[in-house]
Amino acid sequence: xxxxxxxxxxxxxxxxxxxxxxxxxxxxxxxxxxxxxxxxxxxxxxxxxxxxxxxxxxxxxxxxxxxxxxxxxxxxxxxxxxxxxxxxxxxxxxxxxxxxxxxxxxxxxxxxxxxxxxxxxxxxxxxxxxxxxxxxxxxxxxxxxxxxxxxxxxxxxxxxxxxxxxxxxxxxxxxxxxxxxxxxxxxxxxxxxxxxxxxxxxxxxxxxxxxxxxxxxxxxxxxxxxxxxxxxxxxxxxxxxxxxxxxxxxxxxxxxxxxxxxxxxxxxxxxxxxxxxxxxxxxxxxxxxxxxxxxxxxxxxxxxxxxxxxxxxxxxxxxxxxxxxxxxx
Amino acid sequence: xxxxxxxxxxxxxxxxxxxxxxxxxxxxxxxxxxxxxxxxxxxxxxxxxxxxxxxxxxxxxxxxxxxxxxxxxxxxxxxxxxxxxxxxxxxxxxxxxxxxxxxxxxxxxxxxxxxxxxxxxxxxxxxxxxxxxxxxxxxxxxxxxxxxxxxxxxxxxxxxxxxxxxxxxxxxxxxxxxxxxxxxxxxxxxxxxxxxxxxxx
Ligand code: HEM
Numbered sequence: 001x002x003x004x005x006x007x008x009x010x011x012x013x014x015x016x017x018x019x020x021x022x023x024x025x026x027x028x029x030x031x032x033x034x035x036x037x038x039x040x041x042x043x044x045x046x047x048x049x050x051x052x053x054x055x056x057x058x059x060x061x062x063x064x065x066x067x068x069x070x071x072x073x074x075x076x077x078x079x080x081x082x083x084x085x086x087x088x089x090x091x092x093x094x095x096x097x098x099x100x101x102x103x104x105x106x107x108x109x110x111x112x113x114x115x116x117x118x119x120x121x122x123x124x125x126x127x128x129x130x131x132x133x134x135x136x137x138x139x140x141x142x143x144x145x146x147x148x149x150x151x152x153x154x155x156x157x158x159x160x161x162x163x164x165x166x167x168x169x170x171x172x173x174x175x176x177x178x179x180x181x182x183x184x185x186x187x188x189x190x191x192x193x194x195x196x197x198x199x200x201x202x203x204x205x206x207x208x209x210x211x212x213x214x215x216x217x218x219x220x221x222x223x224x225x226x227x228x229x230x231x232x233x234x235x236x237x238x239x240x241x242x243x244x245x246x247x248x249x250x251x252x253x254x255x256x257x258x259x260x261x262x263x264x265x266x267x268x269x270x271x272x273x274x275x276x277x278x279x280x281x282x283x284x285x286x287x288x289x290x291x292x293x294x295x296x297x298x299x300x301x302x303x304x305x306x307x308x309x310x311x312x313x314x315x316x317x318x319x320x321x322x323x324x325x326x327x328x329x
Numbered sequence: 330x331x332x333x334x335x336x337x338x339x340x341x342x343x344x345x346x347x348x349x350x351x352x353x354x355x356x357x358x359x360x361x362x363x364x365x366x367x368x369x370x371x372x373x374x375x376x377x378x379x380x381x382x383x384x385x386x387x388x389x390x391x392x393x394x395x396x397x398x399x400x401x402x403x404x405x406x407x408x409x410x411x412x413x414x415x416x417x418x419x420x421x422x423x424x425x426x427x428x429x430x431x432x433x434x435x436x437x438x439x440x441x442x443x444x445x446x447x448x449x450x451x452x453x454x455x456x457x458x459x460x461x462x463x464x465x466x467x468x469x470x471x472x473x474x475x476x477x478x479x480x481x482x483x484x485x486x487x488x489x490x491x492x493x494x495x496x497x498x499x500x501x502x503x504x505x506x507x508x509x510x511x512x513x514x515x516x517x518x519x520x521x522x523x524x525x526x527x528x529x530x
Contacts (some may be wrong), residue, residue: 083360091360099494101359153422154361199493269494289439289489291429296421297358303424 065227104232122258125173161223178258206250207263363421377407449479
């Protein structure tokens with residue numbers, strides 16, 4: 001992998017910083033006045049309210065993103081309209097940095113992503129502790145333009161840059177007994193302010209069946225729009241499994257482990273009735289609190305897009321042949 | 330001076346809506362403007378509802394009887410934001426697929442609670458006029474106690490909506506508990522002397 005440290009790319013190239021600041025001030029002001037309408041202290045923590053905050057974009061993270069070179073373009077693609085860089089980097093679920101959709105953009109800058117090592121262990125012949133570079137370099141970078149369908153019934157189209165997970169897993173030589181792969185996110189409360197809260201049990205964990213992990217659509221992403229990932233998107237290394245709800249695509253991975261039994265996964269641990277291990281996109285199996293039959297293709301106002309089985313990636317259907325997907329949601 | 334208070338509350342009351350409209354029209358929302366609209370109007374509906382419920386305790390504690398004049402306005406703002414909130418859900422989330430809406434109502438306790446909160450606000454908004462107050466007499470008081478149930482349902486709706494962290498809805502629940510608890514406490518102290526039962530809620 002060739003990463004050019006492009007210190008000449010200023011954040012102002014991405015979005016004009018002054019525009020940001022003006023916006024922020026305006027909206028703070030409006031928000032402040034609006035808060036004052038509710039009789040004095042009647043408003044519990046108005047300013048901390050996620051709904052109020054989501055309207056106030058934060059300043060962009062200061063770190064410039066390096067350009068990724070020698071990327072094979074559009075290895076998997078779609079003719080749907082891609083979401084903008086601004087949308088993809090300002091509207092995130094990354095509870096390690098807070099519950100508001102804008103919190104990750106605001107606060108993920110505090111996470112140090114260099115140096116970064118990834119431990120690959122468990123039931124394999126070649127366990128190793130890789131520096132990020134060594135993990136990624138042997139593989140050709142590919143652009144994969146995928147739909148991302150969140151369990152909250154919104155979706156985006158995102159041009160990831162990454163490598164097939166299967167290539168990385170094969171290097172470790174999984175043993176015959178390995179049936180599942182477990183992934184773990186960095187746990188560093190000093191830099192990840194949400195981890196001092198109890199929204200989920202930290203560190204975040206996810207898992208795939210080995211055949212799901214080896215599927216050619218499953219990738220480890222290192223970039224977005226041709227540049228290295230922003231922290232709020234799970235820098236420096238994250239999973240992308242496009243036929244599953246977004247929370248399966250774990251961010252900022254530090255450990256990949258081959259295991260024999262189905263691993264515990266964060267959302268399923270927190271609410272097993274609502275979030276299963278498989279969590280395949282499925283318009284016929286509703287989330288207990290909302291229907292999954294349609295989705296908002298952001299930034300659309302209306303949920304006018306019909307959700308497709310496996311998020312439209314029909315080629316994975318054979319992985320689940322003979323399984324009752326209502327039971328294994 | 331006092332005459333200015335009502336228009337002032339009116340202006341402040343529409344500010345969240347003005348601010349939302351401005352944000353949507355000028356692209357200052359998040360990437361999910363529909364969510365911003367639904368969440369912002371939901372929370373403001375609840376805030377106005379609790380504000381209207383705070384009038385009676387505040388009046389009792391401070392002796393400022395003038396406060397009662399502002400209660401109806403606060404309640405109507407709560408209803409207004411609930412209407413926008415509901416319209417947002419119907420249009421944006423369900424895209425007017427009413428079969429899905431009924432399925433939601435039946436299957437999702439979180440939506441059912443919201444609907445209960447909303448449905449109970451409708452008769453209260455309708456009977457909030459001077460004419461209705463006069464013609465209903467003492468029954469108006471009884472009818473408008475439904476607001477307690479509506480507020481409880483709204484807080485439950487909020488609690489059940491949250492995915493992982495209940496801190497914020499619990500704060501609202503606590504505030505509601507205080508507002509209703511004060512009433513109960515005053516009611517209990519009054520009970521031994523039923524003759525003195527004053528109509529103030
Ligand atoms: C039929 C009636 C109602 C329906 C269908 C409904 C629907 C919804 C939906 C779908 C959400 C979640 C939006 C999202 O996560 O994107 C929500 C949130 C909310 N609703 Fe309602 N609602 C109703 C009535 C009410 C009423 C009457 C109130 C207040 C008095 C209310 C207060 C709230 C609050 C406070 C939230 C959470 C806001 C936040 O998390 O910031 N809702 N409602």
